Amino acid sequence: MKVKDAIVLVTGANRGFGLQLVHELIARGAKKVYAGMRTPVDLGIEGVVPVKLDVTNADDVAAAAALCSDTTLLVNNAGIAQFGGYLDANSIDIARDMFETNYYGVIRMSQAFAPVLKANGGGGIVNVLSVASWISSPLLGPYAATKSAVWSFTNTLRQHLSEQGTQVLGLHVGFMDTDMTHGIEFPKTDPRVVAAKTLDALEAGKAEVFGDELTEKVKLGLSAEQAVYLAPVVR
Ligand SMILES: NC(=O)c1ccc[n+]([C@@H]2O[C@H](COP(=O)([O-])OP(=O)(O)OC[C@H]3O[C@@H](n4cnc5c(N)ncnc54)[C@H](OP(=O)(O)O)[C@@H]3O)[C@@H](O)[C@H]2O)c1
Numbered sequence: 001m002k003v004k005d006a007i008v009l010v011t012g013a014n015r016g017f018g019l020q021l022v023h024e025l026i027a028r029g030a031k032k033v034y035a036g037m038r039t040p041v042d043l044g045i046e047g048v049v050p051v052k053l054d055v056t057n058a059d060d061v062a063a064a065a066a067l068c069s070d071t072t073l074l075v076n077n078a079g080i081a082q083f084g085g086y087l088d089a090n091s092i093d094i095a096r097d098m099f100e101t102n103y104y105g106v107i108r109m110s111q112a113f114a115p116v117l118k119a120n121g122g123g124g125i126v127n128v129l130s131v132a133s134w135i136s137s138p139l140l141g142p143y144a145a146t147k148s149a150v151w152s153f154t155n156t157l158r159q160h161l162s163e164q165g166t167q168v169l170g171l172h173v174g175f176m177d178t179d180m181t182h183g184i185e186f187p188k189t190d191p192r193v194v195a196a197k198t199l200d201a202l203e204a205g206k207a208e209v210f211g212d213e214l215t216e217k218v219k220l221g222l223s224a225e226q227a228v229y230l231a232p233v234v235r
Contacts, residue, residue, distance in 0.1 A: 001072070001073065001123060001202060001205075003028040003199055003202065005029065005031045006030045007073070008032070008034065008073040009033075009034040009036055009068050009075065010035060011055050011109060013036055013037055013077070014043070016180060017178055020192045020195040021195045022043065022048060024196055026046070033048045034064075034067075034068045035051060036051050036078065037051070037052065055105030061109055064112070065116055069119075071123070072117065072121065073123050073126070074110070074113045075125075075126045076106040076125065078101060079102045079128060080098055081143045082094045082142075083140065083141070084142075091142055095142035095146075099145075102149075103149045106153060114166070118164040122167070124167040124202060125166060126198060126202060127153075127170050129147050130147040131173060131218050133147040133172055134228070136229070173212055175187065176190070177189065177191060178191055
């Protein structure tokens, strides 16, 4: 789908990758961008409307779907990462928290906005996934599981929505330079570059996009004899 004149809702739009996407959407001529935020603030960008939206809160999600009923593109970007291993004592609680945002939050938003997109002619959904959908390590542990789960959801959602003409694009990306990866010593991609690649892929009608070279290599390595997910990337 085209970004020009689109009416977009981005979750987690106040900082990090979400904020860079907002800038890129406006630069490409989106008519309006609803900036979903847990704590709404004026981002000071023309064409951007702050919307109170915690994706773990069903009332917020329903209110956003009613308020933003002219949306033609939904970007499920909001996410949390708590790095730590499965064998830590609190790993199940941490996994539950992350699943609530990274997985159930995306399902909740997609359920609420599928009829909105249908009413507005089909449109699109971008789900922000990760290279960690495919590879993991003790550091990434339960976070990677949330991204594998939402990758699976994304592929099913695409089938659900094909009849109503909604394009569903999954973005897989390795480390981006945002608050989420603060303190992690690993090469990081500028989120502005990833935002541009994502919207290029959306406009090209793609179903999947890889935000960096690492992710492209990992994707190729999935079917290697020594599959890439058998070796940890970050210890
Ligand atoms: N950074 C990376 O290396 C990387 C790599 C692959 C994928 N990703 C994915 O990219 C997405 C954006 O991450 P980021 O790097 O930009 O992280 P970030 O800088 O930590 O920003 C996360 C954003 O999500 C919002 N958020 C968190 N929980 C929320 C909730 N329940 N409801 C609504 N908004 C919520 C945050 O809002 P608050 O300000 O209120 O906390 C913030 O705006 C995430 O899905 C992440 O998993 C990131």
